[in-house]
Amino acid sequence: MAEQSLFAGPALRRLRKREGLTQGTMATRLGISPSYLNLLERNRRPVSARVMVRLVEVFAFDPRSLREDDSIGGVDGLMRRLADERFSDLGIDREEVDELLSAAPHAAAALARLYDRAPGVQAQADDPLVASRREIERWRNHFADLDSDAERLADEMRLSRGDIGTALTERLRERHQLSVRILPRDVLPDARRRLDLHARQIQLSEMLGPESRVFQLALQLARLETRAQIDAVAKGASFEDETARRFFSRHLEAYVAAALIMPYGRFLRACDATGYDLPVLQRRFGVSFEQLAHRLTTLQRVGQRGLPFFMVRIDRAGQISKRFAGASGAAFMEGEHSCPLWIATKSFERPADLLCQTVRLQPGGSGGTGASHWFTLARIVAANGMQDAARFSVVLGLDAALASDLAQARGHSLREEEADWIGPGCRNCFVPDCHQRSFPPRGRALSFDPLQHGATPFQFARSGEPG
Template identity: 65%
Template structure:
């Protein structure tokens, strides 16, 4: 898949063989030339929309089956699995992954299935991991939900006034539910409560204005998009009911964000301001974490935004939230992050945007070059986190955060994926050796790190 083009040669070749047709016969059925079909089957040409329609019409074939790579999360899903330290010596890059998926998608799917099934049972059954993989499969872009939410935002004229007031009025008029702000001692452990008897959406007074608006949007999403959300959440057939609940919660928040930041207007604002985070937050009345979430979703066909990743980190370096979107940031898929990443020092700079170009050491191949941005956010009950955003450096030259920042690879800080997955040698911050490395103990010298290792 390149820039929205669909390469599905192996799928069409299997269909042709299943039907017992020569290339000439199938080409005639599809109203294209045999030479063109040959190029499509060898993935030298993408499948056009007209050909997809012909395939569906002539062979009663579900065109969604042409997107075989999506079942494993595409190139990004394969890259995540191959970032395992067991493959570090193979130096597999994204070009090879693209070739693998294009030439042998079923073999790639078989590898992904074997890898996933080899994981410990506790990980395979973990509902959080299951939901994360489903979000990854969609690249955190749910087109039907986005389109419907944008239509509702247009109907409510959310771009022309106070979003919070307009959403509150929608709740009152459409659902006969009033919004009431209650003292913290009445809702000590609750941000939002729907009291159907009193016909009230009750919000904790400790919520700031942006969070109040977002909670009202979440309630509207839960009421008016219930069927669409339930259908999407049922499709993966999660083994654990908790996973379905988590996925529904994610989709409900997704709709809320799409109401408050409608796709077309939000993308135009991103491009018009150079993705200026401060301006976008003020213009749409959202907090930094809400904004970061939304930036990972901009993958509408024909209207794509920059492919950002987003991660939320606590003081111990644990990643409590991560959305790779379409960024390809497989290095986020771990339980820890590198202490050399400036995101950790953002805790000492409350409210300041910390911008940091990094080279991320991966499982073989050249380090990936990213521009990252991070700042503190306040969580529930006084908790504090850092939310980090990132985009590949070669795409970042025109964004506001890059002004005055060198995007040359030689000026970036080299970081890893957490010590247990990092093979950067002689790192003074190293606290653990990388998994699978052979430790070395030279008798005549002591290095700057207690762990010297080979391949």
């Protein structure tokens, strides 16, 4: 059974109510204690294989029903929808959403369906990039089977620090009769990598940095040796557009490549041993900051979980080109633009530094999901690992309540009252009195005082105030 199907609280509760049983009676029929069933129903414990067998035998339970919440992305998927500015005055938090999914999952699915079919939302959903991202979100960017396959392959190649590139090169030569050749920029001007089957060569641009050369070899190996597994995951997605499926498959290929270079068990042990010290991890595994950031959003193996990071990539104009929430529950990244008060923007002023900032989003300012409080880190990276490419800011974030043991958090205040206010882009931000605001927020009436010119460019009604 897939890992994301191991928690079955709402499905068990619906089954018990359908059968008209108390928790004590149902627990007896399953051969477990009522307190354990209570934990299962509240998603505090995963369903074991033995309990699943009993459910099938005693109640003719269909395990496929455990995937009902997947269609809306579970708590995170519903939180994303409720982050819309139209719900900004309601102050809905994760606990309420979790209760709704547990008590009335069909009502939650109906709410999600109504939202998804709204004209503006439907137009966005038809975007293949958005559709691919939604599928990644549904999996919380953790693909257990692909991770296990990559880890076995890495062990088989005995990948270790210092010889990863050599191991990949030898594997490609011995198993696939492919040699590696570095070509000058004028010979390979518009590509990072090219597979020349006639010459049996993997040709790499000389403009790629060392970490990107290794990643491109891992990507090629992933395509050659895990193609069937990747296709199986991609075919399971309900895409209406083939372009969306190709975007999703490309993400899975990169996922496997990263898992080859940073095998799950070895990488998580290094994270724990170093306090997630980002520069140390970069050197130990020979990866770029962006590659490392991607990998940190994927550590969700059952029984072996890492910290729940989110990651975004932002350009100089504040436009978000990548976002992976993972298991963080960070719904405030849904806007198309970031806040100019965040280090995502400030990092362009200090491109050589790893910047840290503790931030908070005001209730309503985070799109109606309640107050949130994060420790964030940002660094400038070159696009695609090319030395002469465009620059982006890559930001990693973690719930500040979990950040106290991070190496980079030492010396930084994690206190919420000392955190900097930020918003999800001006159009979706309801933080009052912001001197950096460029546009008024959607859905709020503006106020004009003929006797006074305010210190900020736009004055608007707060949540609950008349317009």
